[in-house]
Amino acid sequence: MLSDKLKEETQNNHQLLEKVLVGQLKAIRTPHEYVNLLKTFYSYFGGLEKRINEVIDTRLLPDNVERRKTQAIANDIANLGGEVSLMASADDLPAINTHLEALGALYVIEGSTLGGKIISKMMQQQLGADKGMTFFAGYGDKTGQMWDTFKDALNGQPQNTEQEAVVIAAANQTFLKFGEWFDKTNQRVPIDLAS
Numbered sequence: 001m002l003s004d005k006l007k008e009e010t011q012n013n014h015q016l017l018e019k020v021l022v023g024q025l026k027a028i029r030t031p032h033e034y035v036n037l038l039k040t041f042y043s044y045f046g047g048l049e050k051r052i053n054e055v056i057d058t059r060l061l062p063d064n065v066e067r068r069k070t071q072a073i074a075n076d077i078a079n080l081g082g083e084v085s086l087m088a089s090a091d092d093l094p095a096i097n098t099h100l101e102a103l104g105a106l107y108v109i110e111g112s113t114l115g116g117k118i119i120s121k122m123m124q125q126q127l128g129a130d131k132g133m134t135f136f137a138g139y140g141d142k143t144g145q146m147w148d149t150f151k152d153a154l155n156g157q158p159q160n161t162e163q164e165a166v167v168i169a170a171a172n173q174t175f176l177k178f179g180e181w182f183d184k185t186n187q188r189v190p191i192d193l194a195s
């Protein structure tokens with residue numbers, strides 16, 4: 001099944017991204033730093049969502065309107081008194097020109113609700129509050145169920161292994177480009193050893 005192949009074939013890139021992210025998460029101590037993390041998600045997921053909406057055939061994803069959208073991140077940022085950042089543009093995003101490529105990117109976005117549970121728990125512990133955490137809360141108690149429904153929809157769509165390969169390549173690119181976006185938007189100021 002495509003969902004099993006996706007899990008297996010994107011596992012390395014998931015782990016790489018998770019490593020980058022956990023390092024960033026551990027360093028967060030203030031709401032301001034947390035807002036900066038949200039901005040990185042907003043700009044990347046927002047850019048992706050825009051491209052996905054342009055090419056996806058929503059008839060094949062009937063519950064798409066009920067699914068978590070980038071707007072949830074904007075709401076969390078506003079709740080914490082921050083302002084949204086500009087969205088990532090084509091150069092910083094994977095190529096999403098077809099319905100199948102959009103599915104690959106959507107797999108990454110929807111799957112992030114699973115890790116989101118862990119992220120929101122970490123942030124609540126480190127910040128001592130749960131303000132601005134609706135995005136990482138995903139679908140709450142329904143997260144597992146929503147994930148299963150998404151996988152069912154996904155599995156019914158590609159017609160052959162070539163088409164499956166397109167979805168898998170797009171998912172891998174989506175993970176890789178997100179890692180690059182993290183590096184680009186979270187530049188550390190170098191320590192000045194001379195002073």
Ligand code: HEM
Nearest residue numbers: 006007018021022107108109111112114115116118119178
């Ligand atoms: C601290 C960061 C993260 C942690 C600790 C984490 C952890 C996890 C865990 C434990 C699962 C498996 C859950 C289950 O099977 O019930 C999972 C699945 C997944 N995560 Fe993450 N995750 C993180 C960040 C992300 C991010 C940022 C994305 C996407 C941008 C992402 C995409 C996915 C996807 C697509 C799956 C589904 C894998 C499958 O096909 O079963 N994760 N994650």
